[in-house]
Amino acid sequence: MKANRIMSLQLLLSIMLIVGFSSCSKKSSSKNTSRATGWNMDSKKGSSTKKQEAGPGLVFVEGGTFTMGKVQDDVMHDWNNTPTQQHVQSFYMDETEVTNSMYLDYLDWLKSVYPPTEEIYKNIYEGASPDTLVWRNRLGYNETMTNNYLRHPSYAEYPVVGVNWIQATEFSNWRTQRVNEALLEKNGYLKKNAKTLDVTAESNFDTETYLNSPTSAYGGNEDVVLKGGRGARKTPKAGKDGTVTEPKNVYAQRSSGILLPEYRLPTEAEWEYAAAADVGQREYNIYKGQKKYPWSGGYTRSGKRQSQGDQLANFKQGNGDYGGIAGWSDDGADITNEVKKYPANDFGLYDMAGNVAEWVQDVYRPVIDNEANDFNYFRGNQYTKNKIGADGKVEIVNKDNMKYDTLSNGRIIARNFPGQIAQVPVDEQETYLRQNFDKSDNINYRDGDKQSTRYYNFGDSESDNEKAKSDKVMYNSPKHNVTTDSLGKMVRKYDKSSKRTTLINDESRVYKGGSWRDRAYWLDPAQRRYFPQDMATDYIGFRCAMSRVGPKADKKRSARN
Structure with missing residues (x-):
């Protein structure tokens, strides 16, 4: 009787194990079965889902809706900040501004790969180098920064300046290649x-x-x-019929899911959304109120007991006052300052106000056209495709x-x-x-093209409009022409017309945020200014962004932030 009971238990245990193994095999096979065709996808590359990882130096910024262009003061009367509601997709942004040491990595790579001693490559390194002469002033002695700011190790973690918009864009492209190159090597x-x-x-x-x-x-x-x-690089074996099948998708x-999207400059909407960091204003599914700066409240000084009275950013506090008196500096700097010296905002981003202003991608126009688009707003699209050879x-x-x-x-x-x-x-x-x-x-779409000028007659044909109104455009800016001759000397042809009415053109790029040279008025994330894309200053730097692929958020929404 006892022996029969033991045999029954063994039989029951065996059945349970068989059922368990079969269910496991079913689970594992169903995991790799296509929901579209029912085929087994075990051999197909990239069939599993993979979450995007943040690239080096980047911080995740969850997207959302915000009021773009909402400023509390408009003492400049620019009339270029009409509040509009916009939605921004989730993205990544550099934790800090691009520093001198980061930019020197770029220059060192260019110098080693494209030696400036070779005639054909001599303009690559020089064209990428920051303009160190931006520090000079007619009535100021700034030669120390001219000679040392970019390369001296004391300034290694200070934001790079003297970089124009084009150079910032090329740096972002270079960074994309180096990061993806390292990821492919790692895998x-x-x-x-x-x-x-x-x-x-x-x-x-x-x-x-x-x-x-x-x-x-x-x-x-x-x-x-x-x-x-x-x-995965083993020599392929021959099949039963003796033929060797080369592997696919090698x-x-x-x-x-290995390669990351490109590093790029943030759009104006992304930059402003990230700087405002309204995520810190949310509590129990309501907004606690508005704030003027990237930090909470409407004041530039810290209210915390340990740092009470200290400035929360690096900016010009008054005429001739860039940092307080000796031994009593309330922002710890006179020119730029080392990154991460001031508190981060609620997204974990440093220096979104003060230190240096920052280039963004957008071409400048006075009006943000939210009637045309209120999702990932950006002006400056120029679509291209790969060139196919003969x-x-x-x-x-x-x-x-x-x-x-x-x-x-x-x-x-x-x-x-x-x-x-x-x-x-x-x-x-x-x-x-x-x-x-x-x-x-698409730079001029609805603000700069022929159809958007007041001279355009919708009843006329396109050729009639072009012939009659060729000199009457919306943004009648000067058109200088600078070229180089065969000897490399500049040939300047200045536009001496007295009929020019604006400096706005398709090469005018937006820059955001206040800098060490600016008063507190410009620290408001919504403030916007523009500058020619091929010129540089001692107060404009930049940081990179990267688009997010996949889900909007990393974790579930909570009632309290």
Whole structure:
């Protein structure tokens, strides 16, 4: 009897184990089964979901709705801050402004890969270098900063200045390539340390080139661009019929989830939303009230017991007062200051007011047109596509077809680099019968194009309008022309017309935030100013942003923040 009971228990236990294993196998197989076709997707790359990781230096900013352009004071009477309600998608932003040490990493890389001693590359390094002469003043002695600010280790963690908008954009692009290059190396798709040992002007990495034509990355060097991730490069075995099947999808793709979106300058809406940090105003699903600065309250001084009376940002406090008296400095600086010296805002971002003002992506216009769009607002879209060569393949830039621009100050700057895919504007092939865009350059849409001027007659044909009103445009700014001759000397042709009425044009970019040179009025995140994109100052720096892919938030919404 006892033996029968033991056998029954053993049989029951065996059945339970079999059922358990079968359910486990069902679970594991159903996990990799396509919900669309029911096929087993075990062999398909990138079939699993993967959460985006924050890139180096970035902080997550959860998106939301806010009132853009709402200022408490308008003593300048610019009339360019009409409040509009906008929605911003979640994104990432640099925790601090880009520092001198970060920018020097960029310059060192350019110098080693594109030696300025070679004639063909001599303008690359010089074109990317900050203008250290921005510190000079007709009636001031600032040679110490002119000679030391960029390179002296004492200023290593200070925000970089003397960088124009174009240089800031090119730095962001360079940063994208270096970060993704390191991620591919980490996951076994690039040879270890190739980014320092094997890189040359004609053999380097570009993300879009790798995605579109992996065998063209690093100049087509198969010893550097590896097939398959770590541990996946075994020699394929022959099947039963003796044929050897080469593995597919051996290079990383977007679906692999390894590569990050590009680093870029934040849009004006993103920057203002991140600086205002209204997330700190929410409690029990209500807003506690409005605030004037990136921190809570309407005052620039700290109310905390330990730091009571100290300034919460670095700015000009009055005529001739950049930092208080000796031994009693209430903001700890006279020019810029080391990053992270002042408290972060509620998103964890430092120096969103004071220290340096910051470039954003947008082309400046006095009006934010929320009637056209109230989601991820941005003015400055210029859509391009990959250039296809005569052989039907994407055209890769090399040293012979690189493009340079001569800026208004005569400086020559590189606009593309060897290893990148050449770009051309989109044409009617992409725009035909589209409702969302109809041309490549959308900078002037509804504010600067022919249709938006008061001279445009909607009854006339396009050719009649163009002929009769060719000199009557909305933003009639000067049109200087600066070029270089065959000897490299500047040829200046100034616009001497007396009929110019504005400085606003398609090269005017927005910059946000107050700086060490500004009064507290400019610390309000909603304040906006503009400056030519190819000029630099000693008070404008920048920080990078990155778009968020995937869910809006990392964690569930809570009643109390």
